[in-house]
Amino acid sequence: MSRAAVADLVERYLNDEAFRTAFARDPEAAVAAEGFELDGEELAALHSTVSAHDDQPLKPRVSKYSFGS
């Protein structure tokens, strides 16, 4: 894998607000529009599904009893 191309892409993502917005809409289109040349494996990595979108703070569990209940 050409780590350099991926590194450039990541660098761009972290530094360029407009690229971040485009990437959020369509990662592959954003990468192609900016001329990053990724090989097949890197493109597949771009499409890989991750479960981290569900990472979240857990709300307090407060077992409560209402006097109106």
Place this chain on the structure above:
Amino acid sequence: MTSTPSFAAPILAHVWQFRSFSPATLDALAANATRETGARGDVVIREGESGIDAYVVIDGRLEVQIAGKSGALPIAVLGAGDLFGEVAIVAGAERRTASVVALTPVTLLRLDGAAFAKAIDDDHARPELEAAAERMAVGRFIKSATLLGEISPAAVARLSERVRIRHAAAGEIVIRQGDPGDECYLIRHGELEVIGASGDAERQLAKLRTGMLFGEAALLTGAPRNATVRVTTDAELLVLRRDDVLAAMATEGALAGHLVALMQARSRPRRKPGVELHDRTSTDGTTIWTLKDPARGTYFRLSREGVFVWNHLDGAHTLRDITMDLFLEYKTLVPDVVMDVVRHLAREEFIELERLDTTAPLRSRRRRFVDGLFRTMEYTFSLNGCDRFFNALYLSVGRFVFTRTGIILTLALAAGGFAAFLAMAQRSAGMLLHAATVARVGLVMIPLILSAIILHELGHGVAAKAAGAHVDRVGFGWFWFRVILFVDTSDAWLATREQRMLVDAGGLLVNLVLAGAAGYVALLVPSLTVAAVAWVFALWSYVAVLRNLNPLLEYDGYYLLMDALERPNLRGKSLGWIATGLWPALRSGAGLRGHRFELLYALGVLVYIGAISAWTLFIYHYTAQGWVARIVPARDVPYVGRLFAVAVGSLALFRLGNDIWTERARVSSNSSGII
């Protein structure tokens, strides 16, 4: 078009760029000037076209625009007395470098290009005009090629006037780690590298190119430079002073957001000391990781990738490092996910990250207002440090009850009591027809109900101890306009699904046992009054159990449903999906596949809250009338009552809207916001 040389001379005399021109030169310019008018929307000069004539605005407003990727970008607004079009002459450009469009009907003085060129050379005004043209070019660059592009033309103009241009040769150090810093830099040309030093070791943290900004962290936080920046190919930099940037941020909200997001994207976050990482295996065999901050009693769910990010937040890895390492480890290229995980962890204060102090007062004022509103709906008074009490209670009673055998026996007892309750229904109803009995029953029901509520909460706490969780907080307060008692069982987030469900059901189990016992009393005790009290108490308990099983508000039934489905934050996520996912799903044709439950649950909540709000409006309308009747004139009582009811109903809907909005912000975050 009208030739008006005599009219033009006094106008030209007030153009500041011409202040060094002699009267003879001004007369010569005026002799070759023509007066023109234009309508709103007229393009006076167009970027890319040839032309050397200049213009002075006599009346009206115009906008200077340059072409951007997604349309015209405004970089300046012109008014009476302003000069434009001179760049082509001063800089010797053959093509217009910007367009000028009339924002209102305009009156202009058109200056012949050749006469203008002669005038500035005759009166040695070229250096001053060249400086003005350079400022325009800087403004154009700021607007078109940097992250400052969204700021207003006025702010661009101010920054353009204030920037200093610095040329730096390859190898030159622009900023040095550890030095104080009150300037940041926009790269107009050239390339640089960011180097982090730790002891004697140096490491390249990032590469910087044309259009990028650097040096913002020290400028925004007041901390020393956190890295060194060295020129790798000869560079031209625009130097922005701290005061100028902060002044621009004060009026340009987007600029503040962009700068802070940039600073945080480049940061090297560090895990907060004391935060624990726990893991457990879910029912489907996957591992679930949960962070716990014991000091604050807060929890955070992490995925496989989230744990990877967490383990790399050591104060040395940048987000770039982590994204690259994640790519190499799991062959997944997700800078957005890495940024989101870090952002959420920072927002929930599980990691330490550079923050912009100047935004804090604004945010906290807004937050305080919303929190104040919500306190009228939900507020608690807590007693902390209760774990030892619950531990003792568990060891003395709970450890016998919260076993498989204990639960089966308890349920059997409760079932028998329910049968007794049913058997006594007809007789008890008959007893309750006597007014004297009703009065006596009412008198003893209050302490009985209060005791049952306390025992209900103790049931949750002891069940939590059975699950190995800490129970550090109990208290009372109000929730959606009702007085509540509560016990905080948040530590059960670390328990298995079955253990959590037992914690959720612990209070209900107590109510069922109490109701069953009351049923036996009603059946076996000969006293009619005692039997009536016991039966009514059992009835109240069964109704309370049913109401607590309502999953649409955050009572026991909600937690049971959430845990049974292994869907943490079910309510917020469902409402959030309605707000962010429903319309795109319908529009894209993807339909509701995989989201039917969220839709059903969210609709259930919305309908329920709507109905409750309507009912509240109705009830409070009359209740409030009773309250205000003593203090307002009789004729105003209905209006004040309605007003009060509307306020209460509005609060309920506002709270629901805030829940949706909060989750929407979380779900739709695109990694560009401030942490």
